[in-house]
Amino acid sequence: MSSVNWNARFSDIALNVKPSPIRALIKYTKTPGVISFAGGNPDPAVFPVSEFAEASAILTREGRDVLQYGSTDGYGPLKDYIAKWMAPRMGRETKPDEMIITTGSQEGMDLLTSVLVNNGDTIIVEGPTYPGALHAMRNRGARFLSVPCDKDGLCVDMLPSIIEQGRKDGHNIKLIYTIVNFQNPSGATLSEERRAKLLEIAEKYDLIIFEDDPYGHLRYNGEHLPTIFSMDKKNTGRVVYACSFSKILAPGTRVAWIVGEAELMQKLIMIKQGTNLCTSVVAQALVYEYCRLGYLDSFLPKIVAHYSKKRDAMGAGFKKYLPSNACYQTPEGGFFFWIQVPGIDSKALFMKAIEHGVAFVTGPSFYVDESGIDFIRTCFTFAQPEELEEGAKRLGAAIKAL
Ligand SMILES: Cc1ncc(COP(=O)(O)O)c(C=O)c1O
The missing domain is CATH 3.90.1150.10 (Aspartate Aminotransferase, domain 1)
Incomplete structure (x- = not known):
C-alpha cells in the first residue's frame, strides 16, 4: 500500500x-x-481505412526520415499541403513560419493559453462552449467571462459591456475564444456581420481572437462563410486560427494545425519543445500521403x-x-x-x-x-x-x- x-x-x-x-x-x-x-465522435463507417493503409507506403519510401524526430513546427510537406489547401479559406497561402502542426487542436489551445495567459488572467468564452477548451485553459490557470450565444452565434453586441465591466472588476482579459462554424455544442454559425464586428471589437479593446474551426469543412447546406482570419485585411495579427484532421479524416491521427503571426508561433514552438518535442512524424507523414494521393478531397x-x-x-x-x-x-x-x-x-x-x-x-x-x-x-x-x-x-x- x-x-x-x-x-x-x-x-x-x-x-x-x-x-x-x-x-x-x-x-x-x-x-x-x-x-x-x-x-x-465521428462515424467509424466513414474512416477511409484502406486509403489510409495505402498511404503507409510512405514508410517504405521515406521511413528513415519519418521514423526520426521531426522539427517541432511540423512535417514540412504536410504544412505546405495544408497552406495550399486552406488558402481559399484563409484568404491567402499562409507562410511556413505562421503554422504549427499540433497533436490535435487540443494541444493547440493548450499551447496558445500557456503562451498568452498568466495564472488568473481571463479568457472570454461563449456560453455554451466546448468543455475541452475550458479544461485546457483552466489547466493553465485561466479564469473566464462568458458571453451568451443565439442562433447566429456569439452575441457580439454584448461584448463591449462585458469587457468593460470585466476590466472594472479586475479581469485581465487576454483572449476571445470562439468556435465559429457549427459550434460545439450549439450548432450555431457566427454570421458574417458578427465576424466583422468581432474583429472591430478585438481591435478596439486590444484583444486576440482564437478562432477554433474543427467543423468548418462539414457544411451540409448553405454557403461557407469567410474565416475571421481571412477578414483581417489589415493583417493586424489579432486572429489565431485552428483546424484539425479529427473530424474530416480521423481523430486517431491526432494531427491538427494552428496558424498565427510568426512571432507568436515561435513562442508556441518553444513551449511545445518542452511538451513533446514534435507531433508524431509517422502520423503526420501518413496524413500527408493520404492528402497527396488525393483522398482528402475525394473523401x-x-x-x-x-x-x-x-x-x-x-x-x-x-x-x-x-x-x-x-x-x-x-x-x-x-x-x-x-x-x-x-x-x-x-x-x-x-x-x-x-x-x-x-x-x-x-x-x-x-x-x-x-x-x-x-x-x-x-x-x-x-x-x-x-x-x-x-x-x-x-x-x-x-x-x-x-
Ligand atoms: C470545438 C472543438 N475544438 C477542438 C476539439 C479538439 O479536437 P482535436 O481532436 O483536434 O484535438 C474539439 C473536439 O471535439 C472540438 O469540438
Whole structure:
C-alpha cells in the first residue's frame, strides 16, 4: 500500500482539476443497448481505412526520415499541403513560419493559453462552449467571462459591456475564444456581420481572437462563410486560427494545425519543445500521403453527404417524438443538435434517458458557471443510421416520463 500522502504534494492545478464532464458520462453510454448521442465522435463507417493503409507506403519510401524526430513546427510537406489547401479559406497561402502542426487542436489551445495567459488572467468564452477548451485553459490557470450565444452565434453586441465591466472588476482579459462554424455544442454559425464586428471589437479593446474551426469543412447546406482570419485585411495579427484532421479524416491521427503571426508561433514552438518535442512524424507523414494521393478531397464530399443524411434522420426523429415545447435549430453542419426543453432538469433527464436506452450530454457541462440546466446536446454523427430515429423516440419517451 502506498505510504505517500499525494494530496499534500499535488500542485494547485492538480488539486483543482476535475474529470472532463463528457468523459465522466461515458461509462453510462457504454451500457449494453444504450444508443449514444453523447460523445462527439465521428462515424467509424466513414474512416477511409484502406486509403489510409495505402498511404503507409510512405514508410517504405521515406521511413528513415519519418521514423526520426521531426522539427517541432511540423512535417514540412504536410504544412505546405495544408497552406495550399486552406488558402481559399484563409484568404491567402499562409507562410511556413505562421503554422504549427499540433497533436490535435487540443494541444493547440493548450499551447496558445500557456503562451498568452498568466495564472488568473481571463479568457472570454461563449456560453455554451466546448468543455475541452475550458479544461485546457483552466489547466493553465485561466479564469473566464462568458458571453451568451443565439442562433447566429456569439452575441457580439454584448461584448463591449462585458469587457468593460470585466476590466472594472479586475479581469485581465487576454483572449476571445470562439468556435465559429457549427459550434460545439450549439450548432450555431457566427454570421458574417458578427465576424466583422468581432474583429472591430478585438481591435478596439486590444484583444486576440482564437478562432477554433474543427467543423468548418462539414457544411451540409448553405454557403461557407469567410474565416475571421481571412477578414483581417489589415493583417493586424489579432486572429489565431485552428483546424484539425479529427473530424474530416480521423481523430486517431491526432494531427491538427494552428496558424498565427510568426512571432507568436515561435513562442508556441518553444513551449511545445518542452511538451513533446514534435507531433508524431509517422502520423503526420501518413496524413500527408493520404492528402497527396488525393483522398482528402475525394473523401470529404462523401463524409459530408453521409453526415448530412444522419443530421436529417435525427431531425426527422426529433420532429416526430420530441414534445412541442422543445426548442432547437437544425444545424447547417457539424456534429450536434442543441435542444432546450424549458423547465427540465437535464441531469435528472440523463438518468431517465439511460433507463430508456439513450444517452446525451447535459447542458451545464458547456457553461463556465454550470448554467444551462434545461439544455441537452445530441451528436448525430456517431450513432448508426437505424439508431437515429429510435434514439429520438427513446429521448421523447424519457422526457415524457420525467
Ligand atoms: C470545438 C472543438 N475544438 C477542438 C476539439 C479538439 O479536437 P482535436 O481532436 O483536434 O484535438 C474539439 C473536439 O471535439 C472540438 O469540438
